[in-house]
Amino acid sequence: MKYEQLARDIVKNVGGKENVNSVVHCITRLRFKLKDETKANTDAIKNMEGVVTVIKSGGQYQVVIGNHVPDVYKAVVDVGGFHSQSAADDENADKQKSSFIDIIASIFTPILGVLAATGMIKGFNALFTALGWLEPTSGTYQILNAIGDSLFYFFPIFLGYTAIKKFGGSPFIGMAIGASLVYPTLSTLTSGEPITTLFSGTVFQSPVHITFLGVPVILMSYASSVIPVILAAFFGAKVEKWLRNVIPDVVKAFLVPFFTLLITVPITFLVIGPIATWIGVLLGQATLWLYNLSPMIAGFFVGGFWQVFVIFGLHWGLVPIAINNLTVHGADPVLGTMFGASFAQIGAVLGVWLKTKEQKLKTLSVPAFISGIFGVTEPAIYGITLPLKRPFIISCIGGAVGGAILGFCKSQIYMVGGLGIFGIPTYIDPAGGLTLGFWGAIIGMVVAFIVGFILTLLFGLGKGKESAQVSDTPAAAAGQNQAGVRLSSEVIFSPFKGRVTSLSLLKDEAFSSGALGKGVAIEPSEGKLFAPVSGTVSALFPTNHAIGLTSDKGAEILVHIGMDTVELDGKFFTAHVSQGARVEKGQLLIEFDIAGIEGAGYSVSTPIIVTNHDQYQQLDISTVKTVKPGDRLIEVKAK
Structure with a gap:
């Protein structure tokens, strides 16, 4: 058994087989349901060769493996004596056992985008009025206000x-x-x-x-x-x-x-x-x-621990409280005090980018910083600061200082709006305009960023993290993939017709952080997946929602249709190939029903990643915004 020792180490460090209620797998990760997650040695598992990272989400302890997860899963089942089952079966069996946090997340997540959008419109309307650009009696103001109030009312x-x-x-x-x-x-x-x-x-x-x-x-x-x-x-x-x-x-x-x-x-x-x-x-x-x-202590606490809440999903418990406060009192200070946390996070990321000499960290820092400006901090947390530990702690300190300032200034949100810089208008009091609370939000945001940035520069990333780190495997050093195929430079073509977006915008941190591989995401406009290269099907999940390909020139490619679509148990997906099959570039591999998937509440945003990207000298991504099957998408250059 090639993965027997890895399987034994994983089972041991999740607390032993007696701590496992169930284990299933999807296309990239093992999904454990543990009796007591505190018994798991997460740091030890993350440092195992063959493990990408560990994610705790939705009541699952997820060990991210990569393309060869079916083999590791089989070894884990054999070693632990577990019952083999599909991820979809496990999800369906536990639907009625959801935690309070999971229930709240499931109720609010589908409408967060529209809630943020309408809140932003209402916030900008208040800003335009405060600046004297619009009169409350004007038709423009009334129509914008109708849009802003539409969802919330x-x-x-x-x-x-x-x-x-x-x-x-x-x-x-x-x-x-x-x-x-x-x-x-x-x-x-x-x-x-x-x-x-x-x-x-x-x-x-x-x-x-x-x-x-x-x-x-x-x-x-x-x-x-x-x-x-x-x-x-x-x-x-x-x-x-x-x-x-x-x-x-x-x-x-x-x-x-x-x-x-x-x-x-x-x-x-x-x-x-x-x-x-x-x-x-x-x-x-x-x-x-x-x-x-004590508003300052409350702000210090919420701002300092907000990112910890996000990691464990506990922030969902505060969302209905905040919305209830907006309904009952017209304003909410609870979510109002966390505003500096995301800016402290990107301050720390900027410090990492300037401090480190490790090229991988520098490469990840730029998109993580940009997405963090707009409030999407998962790439920064999971891809940079949390693995380095010290920058994450520093970002929490920055968030706490910013939160204390917001608390001191009695800053409150008057609507649910956008994240990051788009959250600024939500602090404008529709009745009072640019109050102390508004300026407190601006000051708290800036100070949190500066604290995160300066402390990271001063205290560094930890011993040995400033210098470049190289840990090539023998196969990588020889210019070969895991199957022993010698790597050659090649172009990976688009498998879809649709709009190209950044991986960092995906809601799954294993993809958005780049932990599973580098590449792009596509919002498909047509439910057909074509082969991006000529090669073989190295992995095809039974639910047909994801496929792994190994090209003739050695590139290992993963295409995962949608987010969490494993839970659909194959509904809306039809595969036209089987695992191990030979495919040619442009061949139809999978058909899927976009309307059906979205109607069931799932996103069709699809990552296309090169999982063995670290074995190449360079990976270049096309800058085009819309593609059709056969367009140049990614180019890998061999060492």
């Missing part, structure tokens, strides 16, 4: 879709539940004298203006709300599932949604909505009370 409709989908219900039923909550006529019924008042003399005192079948209804304002629709969607999904088991198949199509809505919506207005709203108010007051104990 009707938030329950969007969250109804994503939440009920996460809970296993029908998305359009979730949208109907959300739309009921923001039905405009109901807001007009609160004028005039109430019929009665419930809970008089308490903090929950509520006037009643209407009844439902004689039961008093407490009308609340659900526009922009978060908690009520999520709880209603959870309840609705349970009701729908029960109805599907009791209603005959012949009438399910219309009777299931009929009774689901008829049961869920009234109960939401009568019980779920009021209780959830009161919970939201109390949650908002509690967070603001904690913040007001």
Whole structure:
């Protein structure tokens, strides 16, 4: 067994086979479900020859291997005595066991892009007004404001879709539940004298203006709300599932949604909505009370640990709190204090770029710095600062200092907007313009960047990190790939028709950081993957979402269609080749349904990477923005 020792080392350092609930693999990584992740020796695994990196995400302990992961997986299964299963089976088996963080992430992730976009529009509208470029009474202002408010005002409709989908219900039923909550006529019924008042003399005192079948209804304002629709969607999904088991198949199509809505919506207005709203108010007051104990300490804590939260996915727990604060109080200081963290990160990256003599680090630093300016810090974290350790700690210090400044200035966000520099307009108070809080955000951002940059320059990257490091394998030194094929310079052609983007923009850090290989990403506009070279199919995952190729000249290429598409279990993918098959450049390899994949909630952004790039002297990427199959995409030059 070629990988027996590696498998033994991995099993030992994940805490032993008794610490493993399950292990599966996709095209690039082993995906462990561990009983206790604290028992895993992550540093030891990362330093193993044959391991690219380790990623903890979505409740999985992912050991990134590369193209030969099927062989390593087989060895791990044999060594550990585990049951062999597919990644998709494992994902489906655990859908109902998702953690709170995973649930929140699944609900909010699909709409973050639009939420950021509408927030940016609203923020720039506020900026233009503060600078005197627009009048609030102008038509331009009103239309821009309508765009900016569109998603946030009707938030329950969007969250109804994503939440009920996460809970296993029908998305359009979730949208109907959300739309009921923001039905405009109901807001007009609160004028005039109430019929009665419930809970008089308490903090929950509520006037009643209407009844439902004689039961008093407490009308609340659900526009922009978060908690009520999520709880209603959870309840609705349970009701729908029960109805599907009791209603005959012949009438399910219309009777299931009929009774689901008829049961869920009234109960939401009568019980779920009021209780959830009161919970939201109390949650908002509690967070603001904690913040007001010492805004500087709160800012220091959130700013300093924000990047740690991001690594472990804990930041998702703060997102609904922040949105709830925006709904209840019109502003939020919780997310407002993390603004300097990303700038401290890119300050440290710039320091690494100037300090190191290692060419690989210099090459990775430039795109990581650029993406970090716009708030995408995963390439910087996973590709540079976290592996070096000291720059990551320094960036946390910079984020803490920036957060303390934001706390001191009482900086708050007044809308959810863009990341990085696009987040600046979110600190503009629509009622007060350029306040101290706004200037505090600017100062905190600049100081965090300077602290990260200067400390990295002063304290370096750790012993031995400033000098170049070369650790070529015997095969690499001889100019051969892992299969023993002598490497030659060659051109790798585009396998798709579509738009070319940077790997650093991908949401999967193993690809975006360059840990798995160098290359580009393509947003396909046509669901056909053609062979970019002549060679053999070295890997084809059973779900047909990813393929590995070895060219006749030795290049090892991985094409991974979409992000996390292994979870589709082969749906929407059709392969026209098999593993080990000989292929010619331009040959159709895989067909896939773009609309179906995106409709299921997955991105089709596809990395095309050269996994043995370190065995070449140089790798050049074409600068064209749109390509078609057969266009020059990547050129590798042999040593």
